[in-house]
Amino acid sequence: MTSEKGLLIVLSGPSGVGKGTVRKAIFDHPDTDFKYSISMTTRQMREGEVDGIDYFFKTREEFELLIDQDKFIEYAEYVGNYYGTPVEYVEQTMADGHDVFLEIEVEGAKQVREKFPDALFIFLAPPNLTQLEERLVNRGTDSPDIIRHRIDEAKRELKLMNLYDYVVVNDDVDAARQRVQCIVEASHMRRARVESKLRMLLEVNN
Numbered sequence: 407m408t409s410e411k412g413l414l415i416v417l418s419g420p421s422g423v424g425k426g427t428v429r430k431a432i433f434d435h436p437d438t439d440f441k442y443s444i445s446m447t448t449r450q451m452r453e454g455e456v457d458g459i460d461y462f463f464k465t466r467e468e469f470e471l472l473i474d475q476d477k478f479i480e481y482a483e484y485v486g487n488y489y490g491t492p493v494e495y496v497e498q499t500m501a502d503g504h505d506v507f508l509e510i511e512v513e514g515a516k517q518v519r520e521k522f523p524d525a526l527f528i529f530l531a532p533p534n535l536t537q538l539e540e541r542l543v544n545r546g547t548d549s550p551d552i553i554r555h556r557i558d559e560a561k562r563e564l565k566l567m568n569l570y571d572y573v574v575v576n577d578d579v580d581a582a583r584q585r586v587q588c589i590v591e592a593s594h595m596r597r598a599r600v601e602s603k604l605r606m607l608l609e610v611n612n
């Protein structure tokens with residue numbers, strides 16, 4: 407990495423598209439050296455989830471206090487629960503020179519874009535809506551009502567994919583993992599080129 411500050415990588419997309427699955431494949435891969443920002447949420451813990459690993463689970467009161475204290479770089483209310491990205495971890499980790507990876511929904515990504523215009527925004531898209539619904543049903547974590555709500559949200563979110571730097575279709579987990587890693591690598595190369603050009607220009611002007 408040539409930049410002192412790490413890159414902020416935002417992976418977003420509708421619920422059930424496979425963001426968590428692709429993220430796990432990325433972090434299980436030996437080439438990956440970025441850090442994952444664990445979000446806070448007020449939703450109920452699912453079977454198998456661990457506090458502090460999957461999320462930091464908070465009550466609504468705790469979360470709202472953190473909002474008042476400006477402790478999030480972004481937060482959103484999604485299908486009845488709050489989700490947010492803790493500011494301290496992200497800023498400190500990037501300042502230490504590490505890339506930070508966020509896996510968040512679309513409204514939160516919009517807020518990150520306003521605060522971090524240099525971040526890299528990747529939209530993970532499903533091959534189609536039928537497969538998206540099948541994935542949510544097969545995952546078996548949500549009631550039919552919640553799945554309907556998430557699909558309604560997905561229809562709205564899919565219309566916003568053109569606001570992203572890249573769209574990756576998750577037709578296959580390993581292929582999607584490779585595409586995301588490639589996009590991050592290309593982004594680093596581009597940053598390095600721009601920085602070296604800038605250095606040259608500054609030398610010429612001095």
Ligand SMILES: Nc1ncnc2c1ncn2[C@@H]1O[C@H](COP(=O)(O)OP(=O)(O)OP(=O)(O)O)[C@@H](O)[C@H]1O
Nearest residue numbers: 420421422423424425426427541545576577578579
């Ligand atoms: N490429 C794929 N092909 C088939 N199934 C997939 C693929 N990617 C993920 N899945 C499955 O789809 C389901 C949803 O995946 P996952 O939980 O990773 O989605 P998500 O986008 O993180 O959802 P949420 O936003 O609700 O957390 C899981 O059961 C997962 O195993």
Ligand SMILES: Nc1nc2c(ncn2[C@@H]2O[C@H](COP(=O)(O)O)[C@@H](O)[C@H]2O)c(=O)[nH]1
Nearest residue numbers: 421445446481482489490491509510511514
């Ligand atoms: N805006 C944010 N969205 C987040 C964050 N962490 C997770 N998420 C997204 O919420 C939905 C629902 O998640 P689930 O675990 O209940 O299925 C999903 O799209 C997540 O990516 C966050 O910090 N901010």
